[in-house]
Amino acid sequence: MSADPVKSRGDGYNFLLALGDSFARNPSEGAYYGNEEIKPLSENLDELDEGGVIVYDSGLLDASEIEDFDERVEENDWHVYDIDLRTIAREHGREVMRNTAGVAVTCAIAGIEPDVIKSLMADAMPDKILEPNLTVFDDAYEMVQEEYDVEAPDVSAPTGEHDEEQVLLSGSDAIAYGAIDEGCRFIAGYPMTPWTEVFTIMTQNLPELGGISEQVEDEIAAAALAIGASHAGVKAMSGSSGGGFSLMSEPLGLAEITETPLVLVEAMRAGPSTGMPTKPEQSDLEHVLYTSQGDSHRIVFAPGTAAEAYYQTRKAFQIAYEYQIPSIVLYDQKLGGELSNVPASVFDEEPNADLGSVLTEAELEDAPHDDSGKYQRFQHDTENGVSPRSLPGQKGGRYLATGNEHMPAGHISESPENRVAQMNRRMQKVDNIRAELDADGEFNTVHGDEDADLGLITFGSQQGTVEEAADVLNEKGHSVKVLGVSEMMPFPKQEVADFLDSVDEALVVEMTASAQFRGLISKELGGYGDQMSSLLKYNGNPFEPADIVEGFETALLEGEELPDNRTKFVPKVGE
Incomplete structure (x- = not known):
């Protein structure tokens, strides 16, 4: 939390709650079994900040088995709480309720008012499940209060003044509300993480507006129904994530050649195939740009903030219906799930139900x-x-x-x-x-001193993190500016070329393994390969500002290898 805009999750953690090995249900035995390859405590210690808090389930984990654990605790001044969450959960309900016990322990240590959390639980759980969960919560909370000498840190929200009212929403909220405000009254889809959030929000709101939400058997049907609704004169959309969008390539071509307005949402996740469904990645970029048959054409926006997600979804509808062309909003789990403050004035533009180029x-x-x-x-x-x-x-x-x-x-x-x-x-x-x-000139953003010598280029959800990294680099005496690109197709050739012409070197930052965005820049501009290097991350976690600072200083400026495999540096052509 901050009184200033929060653009990334920052570097590292302040509080690590390790519930134990990953558990899954064994359907034949009705029991839980652990995945020994997943070690939530030991694997996350490297990212825990100095002075941070560790809570682990002593019913499942023995921290003494972790190499150099005690030495690292002392060295980093970590505060450790070993609590048998599993036993607490079993005494009052089921083992899975140790999640609730973990939340209660977190509240007790951090000084968070328990009634706030319990109110949220009451909103989310039916009575049959709520009662034992509340009992587990109270027992775990009281145990920490009684058995541990807890000096709660200050977790009060920082104070600050805004020039206008703020709205708290996620990227998924922004996309859905942008579609609704632009007159979308039909959506068809099939659930797939992380696109399901947009589908759910639309489904919750459309009936009250006289609209229709249809869950269908697959993504081919979803896109085809949206095309049919649009053909009939209703603003319509569909969407999916990588695997489902693959099925949409056939109806996408149909919309293009019949010149039927269509808006699709593609929520990227780590692939190929099922990949890592809950992890962000940007590797569907080329898939979304080029899938379908022949020389097909479409518009692709990749917003970098929740405000941009709202604006660009509205613009996607405007272009789709005025120019009779498919428009795609491309984002990932990071942007879709992150909450951020958006000025209320973002939503001042009047709703628009206009169908575009339709004759009377x-x-x-x-x-x-x-x-x-x-x-x-x-x-x-x-x-x-x-x-x-x-x-x-x-x-x-x-x-x-x-x-x-x-x-x-x-x-x-x-x-x-x-x-x-x-x-x-x-x-x-x-x-x-x-x-x-x-x-x-609305959608691509430049951050930093326009006369800076070095550049960072990125797209989509990494924009805020890259901007924070640039601020750190400038504070350290470097001369850096950022170009955040949202217009993927048609590509803003002149704007990107002007940026590259204004700097000596540029580092392209993206969550892909094959430098797809850097490749897109080279393809569209026909050059600049000797001026661009890449910093890639594809381990399932988004960039942190420290990743970019390290990649910029260590790899780009000093020419040394990065110390670990969290990120990958790809030098410019000729090196």
């Missing part, structure tokens, strides 16, 4: 039709690449909608001349969208 029946009377009376929905020559659409049931608006290449009225055609005309028109839309985004 009066306008359709004067629109071009073929000899059979079908509306020429896909006209070759338009001013900005957009051929206005009609909606089912409109008089004079009948046309054919097909996934094949087609003539202006929708009839299937493999004519070379028609193919080139239709492709050129669809590509023209992307050029005009890029020009609109350049004119707005």
